[in-house]
Amino acid sequence: MSLVGDRRVDPGLSRNRPRGNVGVLRIAVVVLFVVLGARLAQMQLVDGAEYAERSERNRIVVESVSPTRGLIYDRKGQPLVTNSGSFAAMITPSFLPESPADRYRLFLYLEDLLGVPALQIEETVTAAEERGQRDLPVPIARALDRPVALMLQQVAADLPGVTLSVEPRRDYPGGAEFSHILGYVGPQSPDEWRVLQEDGYAFNEAVGKVGVEARYEAVLRGIPGRAIREVDAQGDLVTTIESTEPEGGQGVLLSIDSDLQRYVYELLTNTMGEANTAAAVVMSPVTGEVYAIVSVPTYDNNIFSLPDPGEEYQRLLDDPRIPLLHQALSP
Incomplete structure (x- = not known):
């Protein structure tokens, strides 16, 4: 019994551009600035000297660049999955303030902005450090609303180690009748990563969990790229030294009608x-x-x-x- 046809097709990419009422967006951003402005000002005043000193210590980081995941098609060439992007807040542990008190003050600010408990952010950072990934960005909040993402973009330069990123998102427009066939992708567990890191997977890279997504992970994934960057002590980009573009995954053609x-x-x-x-x-x-x-x-x-x-x-x-x-x- 075979679900997959004899040929594979090139992957495609569907980009969904978020829309919304511009007036509502502006009001939301203004409200966020008012609520968070006082705490950000405090952080700048209290921590400004430390951040200025640390900004003199640039460093080199190597980052994995995720490839575009291949699509899955039915026998007539109709796509059963799509790729899009979603905003994520990332944090790089090695760029955080050295003082535990200053760190936690930053986490409290992020709690106000992102709605993620400061304790949860602290646990995410600790887990990354225990994995030996202090120099790699890890997600602390995913699928951010556009107003929140815009606010984070405005203030990220003043938040050491915090960046706004666009993560790949996998969507399944066909409905529940295809779920058992296609399966889904999801974040790696620590046990999975201990195995997958040998194949060059970053810890925050999604993988196929069940169904066709899991069975043909090696085909759909593609080949990650690599970027070698010089960044300052807050994690802000100084220059890109070298970069290799990722290669998108191949498509998989099913026998399903x-x-x-x-x-x-x-x-x-x-x-x-x-x-x-x-x-x-x-x-x-x-x-x-x-x-x-x-x-x-x-x-x-x-x-x-x-x-x-x-x-x-x-x-x-x-x-x-x-x-x-x-x-x-x-x-």
Whole structure:
């Protein structure tokens, strides 16, 4: 039984540009400036001498540049996934104030700005240091709203070690009927990273967890680039010494027919009656290619692109029907 066709296609990239009411955005930014201005001014006054002294100690950092992940297509060449970007707040432990009190004051400021508890930020920094990644940026808040990202961009130059980044985001527009086939990508666990770092993975790089995303991780991932940069003691870029562009991942062409997959899903859900679970497979008796494979109940794999999918994920784990289980592939 085969889900993947004989050929691969080049990856594509869908860019979603956020829109919004300009007036509302401006008001939001002004409010944020008023709320946070006093604390930022205090930090500048108290820590200004230390930051000025440290700014004289530039250093060289080597950063991994994530490649564009390859797309997954149905047998007709219709994309079943898209790539976009989302704002993330990053922090580099080695650029933080040396004084624990000054560090925590910075974390409290970030708590006000990002809505992330200062203690959680401190734990993220500590974990990065324990992994030996003091010189690498780690995310402390993901999927930032545009007004918050704009505010962070305005003040980041005054926050040692804090930067605004655009992270790759994987979206699944096809609906829940494709979730068991495609799977999803997500952050690495510490145990996964201990293995994947041998293949050049950065700790904050998303990986395929289940489904086609996991099975064809090596094909979809691509080859990361590398940037060697000189930065000042706050982590602000001085100059780029050398850079290598990443190579995008290859696309994967499935044997699945999207229209047939949707039809079988609707047929199954409308006729299963009081049954808790159901599954169906449509395949070629000649080639063994799978044209449709449906498992009910299913789930929305887009929840794993949320900044914190914990609550939704726990709901799926607690569901006695086990929606995360692919019924069509279970014994």
